[in-house]
Amino acid sequence: xxxxxxxxxxxxxxxxxxxxxxxxxxxxxxxxxxxxxxxxxxxxxxxxxxxxxxxxxxxxxxxxxxxxxxxxxxxxxxxxxxxxxxxxxxxxxxxxxxxxxxxxxxxxxxxxxxxxxxxxxxxxxxxxxxxxxxxxxxxxxxxxxxxxxxxxxxxxxxxxxxxxxxxxxxxxxxxxxxxxxxxxxxxxxxxxxxxxxxxxxxxxxxxxxxxxxxxxxxxxxxxxxxxxxxxxxxxxxxxxxxxxxxxxxxxxxxxxxxxxxxxxxxxxxxxxxxxxxxxxxxxxxxxxxxxxxxxxxxxxxxxxxxxxxxx
Amino acid sequence: xxxxxxxxxxxxxxxxxxxxxxxxxxxxxxxxxxxxxxxxxxxxxxxxxxxxxxxxxxxxxxxxxxxxxxxxxxxxxxxxxxxxxxxxxxxxxxxxxxxxxxxxxxxxxxxxxxxxxxxxxxxxxxxxxxxxxxxxxxxxxxxxxxxxxxxxxxxxxxxxxxxxxxxxxxxxxxxxxxxxxxxxxxxxxxxxxxxxxxxxxxxxxxxxxxxxxxxxxxxxxxxxxxxxxxxxxxxxxxxxxxxxxxxxxxxxxxxxxxxxxxxxxxxxxxxxxxxxxxxxxxxxxxxxxxxxxxxxxxxxxxxxxxxxxxxxxxxxxxxxxxxxxxxxxxxxx
Numbered sequence: 146x147x148x149x150x151x152x153x154x155x156x157x158x159x160x161x162x163x164x165x166x167x168x169x170x171x172x173x174x175x176x177x178x179x180x181x182x183x184x185x186x187x188x189x190x191x192x193x194x195x196x197x198x199x200x201x202x203x204x205x206x207x208x209x210x211x212x213x214x215x216x217x218x219x220x221x222x223x224x225x226x227x228x229x230x231x232x233x234x235x236x237x238x239x240x241x242x243x244x245x246x247x248x249x250x251x252x253x254x255x256x257x258x259x260x261x262x263x264x265x266x267x268x269x270x271x272x273x274x275x276x277x278x279x280x281x282x283x284x285x286x287x288x289x290x291x292x293x294x295x296x297x298x299x300x301x302x303x304x305x306x307x308x309x310x311x312x313x314x315x316x317x318x319x320x321x322x323x324x325x326x327x328x329x330x331x332x333x334x335x336x337x338x339x340x341x342x343x344x345x346x347x348x349x350x351x352x353x354x355x356x357x358x359x360x361x362x363x364x365x366x367x368x369x370x371x372x373x374x375x376x377x378x379x380x381x382x383x384x385x386x387x388x389x390x391x392x393x394x395x396x397x398x399x400x401x402x403x404x405x406x407x408x409x410x411x412x413x414x415x416x417x418x419x420x421x422x423x424x425x426x427x428x429x430x431x432x433x434x435x436x437x438x439x440x441x442x443x444x445x446x447x448x449x450x451x452x453x454x455x456x
Numbered sequence: 457x458x459x460x461x462x463x464x465x466x467x468x469x470x471x472x473x474x475x476x477x478x479x480x481x482x483x484x485x486x487x488x489x490x491x492x493x494x495x496x497x498x499x500x501x502x503x504x505x506x507x508x509x510x511x512x513x514x515x516x517x518x519x520x521x522x523x524x525x526x527x528x529x530x531x532x533x534x535x536x537x538x539x540x541x542x543x544x545x546x547x548x549x550x551x552x553x554x555x556x557x558x559x560x561x562x563x564x565x566x567x568x569x570x571x572x573x574x575x576x577x578x579x580x581x582x583x584x585x586x587x588x589x590x591x592x593x594x595x596x597x598x599x600x601x602x603x604x605x606x607x608x609x610x611x612x613x614x615x616x617x618x619x620x621x622x623x624x625x626x627x628x629x630x631x632x633x634x635x636x637x638x639x640x641x642x643x644x645x646x647x648x649x650x651x652x653x654x655x656x657x658x659x660x661x662x663x664x665x666x667x668x669x670x671x672x673x674x675x676x677x678x679x680x681x682x683x684x685x686x687x688x689x690x691x692x693x694x695x696x697x698x699x700x701x702x703x704x705x706x707x708x709x710x711x712x713x714x715x716x717x718x719x720x721x722x723x724x725x726x727x728x729x730x731x732x733x734x735x736x737x738x739x740x741x742x743x744x745x746x747x748x749x750x751x752x753x754x755x756x757x758x759x760x761x762x763x764x765x766x767x768x769x770x771x772x773x774x775x776x777x778x779x780x781x782x783x784x785x786x787x788x789x
Contacts, residue, residue: 206642393650393651414641418513
């Protein structure tokens, strides 16, 4: 008997050991990526400093002067615009599926959204370049320019030659790519709203809109927030789709019709042929900044959610 | 299953001994990859020696041969004599390629628009912004040029094509040299960037009144509208096998410099001004593997021209081939 117990105990220990090392591996990979990125970046950090690097708009491989401002700006602006477009649409999808959709249609819409999430980004890029960008450049953007162009200040956002290869097109494609992430998570959290709460609201005469606005959305705030953070992470790191339609220009764009560049696209484009040490190191530095930024975003989101749960 | 494992093991073992056995490892430029692998295939059939060439990019090729991890490296950009001396490398050209500016202007076909290097530099600098600019009209009195804004399209990824093109612009325009300079990727004053030859081609085809540049082979295979350029002697020439070969034949190659030369704005009446050679790099002290490598290129110089032309590459002219052979001899190979 004792031997059996002992054997079970060793098995137990072994099992927990195996699972622990599996979990530990994740930590080890992340830390070692951070360390190696940091080490490779040292040359660039020495040369440009931190604030000097992120505030400089220079990107001149010939003279070896590098700065992160233009790509950081491109990354943030496309992500922000994508979120602005994707959040309302995703909420609409989630509300429709959980509250309004006839039962037999639910699985169809649900699967369609999940399929959208399964499309590889290179396909979005090719579709963007061959189909969507021409549509934007020929029809949508000239129309927008005619409508908004004459308005002072706002008009500037729509200035320039509309080529379809610009911030607007990229943001729309990014928003299509992240919509399924937000929509499916939000749908699941919406479905978790206790029926009693909804019934009571209907019971005191609330309309459907009021139930959604005052019961379901407040109840699912944490889930919505979490899904937005996940989507933001995806948009910040998206490479292939963006590389095709953003125009890869190292400049601070002030019009929606201007080309721009993001951090990941710059890495993908310039890594193979970066032949000087400082150039290569600056690319690593860009990667380090992106990873740190993503890490901080995640940390903020986690603490925010943790606080929320306590209340 | 065991048999399979045995075969796998023996294959890996053979890979390990590298040149001592029958495999040569090379790495580098992606531009000559199709022709090198074509030659390698025929060479293996003829001699049984396997050449394993990985197209990892010119930068990687130079790094790998500098660290002695491959038998030969390849680069689209010539390595400077100073760096060759520092890393103890030998260098020689193996194949010629070039760059062709392409345009999309309604009503203007291939080889109709004439430009000088200086005017083209000013277009890519954003100083000339419309096709009806007097500087362009003056060169093309008979063409009907639209009064439309020029969209400049360039490569977004670092590439030998860009290095050749920007070297040419730096050569013909002091302004370009001062503002932008030459390199595999540069800080473009204007325009949008497409990824790869196919990206640039796609943008140029789609964007009206645009101008871009692609590899000669790419332009030829896709029948893109190119332009006529003024060369070093003031003659207007079109991009063709002959004009590329002329550029390579008349260029002033120097063995002492390890053939360091940008084949741009080369002398000769028929020379196309934006050409470039793709180079092979050898580690000076690795005599045994170098002999294997030059044996391959020696064979390719004799037997590879047909294959190269079929793949739209420009073979080296005979005088250059002979010169390279004497360079090998001079270095004890």
